[in-house]
Amino acid sequence: MTTTTSGAATAGAETSNAKMKGAEIVLKALVDQGVDVIFGYPGGAVLPLYDALFQQNHIRHILVRHEQAAVHAAEGYARSTGKVGVVLVTSGPGATNAVTGLTDALMDSVPIVCLCGQVPTHLIGNDAFQEADTTGITRPCTKHNYLVKNVDKLARTVHEAFYVARNGRPGPVVIDLPKDILVTEGSYLPPQEIAHRTYRPRTEPDIAAIDAAIDLLETAKRPIIYAGGGVINAGPEASRLLTELVELSGFPCTLTLMGLGTLPASDPRYLGMVGMHGTYEANLTMHGCDVMLAVGARFDDRVTGRTDAFSPGSKKIQIDIDPSSVNKNIRVDLAIIGDAGRALELLVQRWKARKVKIDREVIGRWWEQIECWRAVNCLAYGKSENIIKPQYAIERLYQMTRDREVFITTEVGQHQMWAAQFFRFDKPNHWMTSGGLGTMGYGLPAAYGVQIAHPDALVIDIAGEASILMNIQEMSTLCQYRLPVKVFILNNQYMGMVRQWQELMHGGRYSESYSDSLPDFVKLAEAFGATGLRAENMGQLDDVIRKMLDTPGPVIADICVDQLENCFPMIPSGAAHNEVLLAPPDQRAGDSFASEDGMVLV
Amino acid sequence: MADKHAPQERHTIAVIVDNEPGVLARVIGLFSGRGYNIESLTVAEVDREVGLSRINLVTIGTPMVIEQIKAQLERLVPVHSVRDLTENGPHVERELALIKVHAVGENRAETLRLAEIFRARVVDTTAVSFIFELTGPAEKLDTFIGLMRPLGLVELARTGAAAMSRGQEPF
Numbered sequence A: 001m002t003t004t005t006s007g008a009a010t011a012g013a014e015t016s017n018a019k020m021k022g023a024e025i026v027l028k029a030l031v032d033q034g035v036d037v038i039f040g041y042p043g044g045a046v047l048p049l050y051d052a053l054f055q056q057n058h059i060r061h062i063l064v065r066h067e068q069a070a071v072h073a074a075e076g077y078a079r080s081t082g083k084v085g086v087v088l089v090t091s092g093p094g095a096t097n098a099v100t101g102l103t104d105a106l107m108d109s110v111p112i113v114c115l116c117g118q119v120p121t122h123l124i125g126n127d128a129f130q131e132a133d134t135t136g137i138t139r140p141c142t143k144h145n146y147l148v149k150n151v152d153k154l155a156r157t158v159h160e161a162f163y164v165a166r167n168g169r170p171g172p173v174v175i176d177l178p179k180d181i182l183v184t185e186g187s188y189l190p191p192q193e194i195a196h197r198t199y200r201p202r203t204e205p206d207i208a209a210i211d212a213a214i215d216l217l218e219t220a221k222r223p224i225i226y227a228g229g230g231v232i233n234a235g236p237e238a239s240r241l242l243t244e245l246v247e248l249s250g251f252p253c254t255l256t257l258m259g260l261g262t263l264p265a266s267d268p269r270y271l272g273m274v275g276m277h278g279t280y281e282a283n284l285t286m287h288g289c290d291v292m293l294a295v296g297a298r299f300d301d302r303v304t305g306r307t308d309a310f311s312p313g314s315k316k317i318q319i320d321i322d323p324s325s326v327n328k329n330i331r332v333d334l335a336i337i338g339d340a341g342r343a344l345e346l347l348v349q350r351w352k353a354r355k356v357k358i359d360r361e362v363i364g365r366w367w368e369q370i371e372c373w374r375a376v377n378c379l380a381y382g383k384s385e386n387i388i389k390p391q392y393a394i395e396r397l398y399q400m401t402r403d404r405e406v407f408i409t410t411e412v413g414q415h416q417m418w419a420a421q422f423f424r425f426d427k428p429n430h431w432m433t434s435g436g437l438g439t440m441g442y443g444l445p446a447a448y449g450v451q452i453a454h455p456d457a458l459v460i461d462i463a464g465e466a467s468i469l470m471n472i473q474e475m476s477t478l479c480q481y482r483l484p485v486k487v488f489i490l491n492n493q494y495m496g497m498v499r500q501w502q503e504l505m506h507g508g509r510y511s512e513s514y515s516d517s518l519p520d521f522v523k524l525a526e527a528f529g530a531t532g533l534r535a536e537n538m539g540q541l542d543d544v545i546r547k548m549l550d551t552p553g554p555v556i557a558d559i560c561v562d563q564l565e566n567c568f569p570m571i572p573s574g575a576a577h578n579e580v581l582l583a584p585p586d587q588r589a590g591d592s593f594a595s596e597d598g599m600v601l602v
Numbered sequence B: 001m002a003d004k005h006a007p008q009e010r011h012t013i014a015v016i017v018d019n020e021p022g023v024l025a026r027v028i029g030l031f032s033g034r035g036y037n038i039e040s041l042t043v044a045e046v047d048r049e050v051g052l053s054r055i056n057l058v059t060i061g062t063p064m065v066i067e068q069i070k071a072q073l074e075r076l077v078p079v080h081s082v083r084d085l086t087e088n089g090p091h092v093e094r095e096l097a098l099i100k101v102h103a104v105g106e107n108r109a110e111t112l113r114l115a116e117i118f119r120a121r122v123v124d125t126t127a128v129s130f131i132f133e134l135t136g137p138a139e140k141l142d143t144f145i146g147l148m149r150p151l152g153l154v155e156l157a158r159t160g161a162a163a164m165s166r167g168q169e170p171f
Ligand SMILES: Cc1ncc(C[n+]2csc(CCOP(=O)(O)OP(=O)(O)O)c2C)c(N)n1
Pocket: A411, A412, A413, A414, A415, A416, A438, A439, A440, A441, A463, A464, A465, A466, A467, A468, A490, A492, A494, A495, A496, A497, A498
């Protein structure tokens, strides 16, 4: 190593013009960006970086078992801390394996910096061993990407990548690092608060628009607040302000899948989740409202259903940091561009300054209506003496962990939706799920990303038996680092969500959705060095949950649940919010909603 | 999309970008990835010192789509500014075409006569052919090319539109 070691005397070494190798520059830049952990997997092109990592003590490296998992782990880390998650992968297959994770982070606005090895500059374009056009491949699945061809631009590029990843609407940024750049000497540049040449997203909302929003809200007869992941991305203070606004106004509030926890689920004004598997009351309130305030939510098709029938009679106000999220799917009447936290702060401030008086009688009538919808009790499910209902398993899991600091991640499918419906979150950053991309295999790596950031917390991956197999190799990572993640599998022996759609829309033809030849998850856990548990009937459920919670290390709990349970309420694709399907007896399998239109939708 | 039945509009948009590798791919990828139309697109460096390029693009879409296109362009990290010339008052739009026409006998005179009317310049001549250079709005080029087709048009190269707002204000 040269005299200036990567981590030694981090910040403050500004003036030192000593030359460093590219790999050391990268690590020093990471340290100066406040990085303490990276998730990675080595290979030829990144060996110089691994060599530099070996010789320092500032950054902890977590060795994953698949590069996709590295990105999901970094996502879990980022979403539970609000910090940027960092990934390190090698060229070629390392980079291509990371693509799913990057796309996931892009869709869910998660700040990630992903360092990819690349073949040496002089070999680029030669179909060299383990060469892939990483910047080309990742261009549409990153917020931005860089190929560094000059070692003297390396430090600046890393700092810029962090700036881009965390500012504005957060997202993943790739830095492609040719191997020769990592071994060439260059000069280091400390992070500086210089304005980016071009990327300066607007964060400060227009105060006139804030007042215009209050004008609409104070005269609303049937208002609703609809908040999403943008509020979580704006930091915990934004969630507190949202809660304050809900309290001040007394308005009903619904949250998106990504927004769960921004308003405590225990708040009486919380209507539950909105959207395809949202509650009856949330969706009907959205449908019937006259003023809608959307905060950090993007009118995703899982939320809106049929767009031309979406909340037809309402004036819509949208707060978003990303102007391209406004008027994309749904035309809004008032757009407020800026940071959600800042906009909420101004809303609350102006609300108080203007001494806004809400007509309690008018809003009271709206609440009466909402209570009627609530009384439908849309999440009710059939109880059973012996067979474990998946919803019940989650309810028990929730009740038995209430006294703990608990973080939930999920895979994708019915179990994910049941987790969203039945686990109740009172704080932001405690719910990590793949929303936009719907990536099976997300939950396990995301869970240990969370666990790394919160070593003493209880972290549970609520999984399906099919999804968990998509990144099951990560059990090995759990065991290596003794990460006590609990994997709670709702094992229905089906790709349940696929089966449900086939039942409802494809005449019950269960084409390839049966989970055949499943492993014995108890033995599988043991093979990895973890603990395996199984609950086969109601009598065993509580015991297994208790044992799982009491076991110090990683656990897989295989919960054998009702195989044919469906997830309700459900708004079929292409239907309007008021065409929601409730659980049986309302369930009309293969009936009218299996429209031609609906069938082509996803 | 809510306005899928709204009328389609043609917009000319100028984009100032950092002249860095991949920036054109980002813009084109945005259009193909999101299913927007590109009628024409031109790009060239306009400030070597600062390293800026200007992209002129012509696109067609409903008002909501046009709005999206601009917001999506603005979001790209190396983009400095986006201006919708169609929306921002009057602008001039010019395109250049090179048009090769086989012309012998009577057609030669007729070809040249038409070229003169359109103020197309002859930039290459052989005993049996001409290459014309023609500048103007796209419609003028279309018309001239349409006239040349039956007379013996054999090859065509067009640059796509370059455009600028009228008046003294810079971008
Ligand atoms: C990588 C990936 N492939 C395919 C899908 C489509 N898909 C969505 S849910 C699902 C089934 C998930 O089954 P399981 O994990 O057992 O969960 P369940 O629905 O049974 O709770 C599938 C295949 C997906 N979301 N992600």
